[in-house]
Amino acid sequence: MEDTEHIVAEAMAEAESAESSRALYEVKMKFLGRTGKVTALLKGMRDVAQELRPAFGKRINDLREKLETLFEDLEKKVKKRELQKKLSEEQIDVTMPGRRTAAGALHPITRTRDELIDIFAGMGFEVFEGPEIETEYYNFTALNTPADHPARDMQDTFYIRDGILLRTQTSAGQIRLMEKKKPPIKMLSPGRVYRADDDATHSPMFHQMEGLVVDKNVTLCDLQGMLDEFARKMFAETAKTRLRPSYFPFTEPSVEVDVSCSACGGKGCSLCKGTGWIEVLGAGMVNRRVLENCGIDSAEYGGFAFGMGIERIAMLKYGVRHIRAFFENDTRFLEQFKD
């Protein structure tokens, strides 16, 4: 008979050196498992003489109990150690700063467009958007721009095919709206326009904001009153406008509209080239022929219209010198327009 004390000593030594609960389990199986040493002893009972069996059996049972308690105690200790290790390894520092997600922001042109819409919506204008691919009729003919007008030249206009082009001006929307809606009309039409033009202040694609008012007894004074309101809200509370005679085929009379320079307050600086004024848009009283082209009686109704470049407004407002900056998608530039 193998010495039971010896087995206990062996089991204790192995169990105590087990570092993990997994290793400890393996030691336990080695002694108490189905093919373990203690189990083998029990199986060996058969070969023990009848009279010695009770004493032998008791001894083995004691041994098993002893080992079971030993493993139980050790299991508790190992589990506790493992838990502590896990807790200390998985500790989180709640004071550590979180990871920031970069938030996007509206593009400066979108912001400027929205600001313009807000200003004019406050004066009762409704937004109407026309298509970017237009017919020559809406972009030119109906706007009283004859076939031999230089604006129709291939050098200014992107033609898609005969009679179809990328609109050069949001003014085309005026016709589309007047064909559908009868006066009174107060329309605002923002959108992309295209011209074969490319330098520091011109881009082949840019944005315009068109305005159109058609009603009875509309005067140039109404136009200037609204533009004054626009200049005050967009640039400075003290901003003023000035109208200069000009020419557009679709307006008569036509004007260029200047806004007092917000950089120098009208005294004259490098931005306004010493004049105190900055040209911001074209406007005028809607040419009667344009009204008639849309079936509106020009004896009863009159109107005014204006068109401005959204990039130009944004460049003036934010002091941007090169129009390309808006389209290069350089986040260092764009981020400056975040709130």
Ligand code: DAH
């Ligand atoms: N369509 C003109 C342009 O692109 C701007 C403009 C001038 C629009 C006078 C108007 C207007 O509605 O009345 O240069």
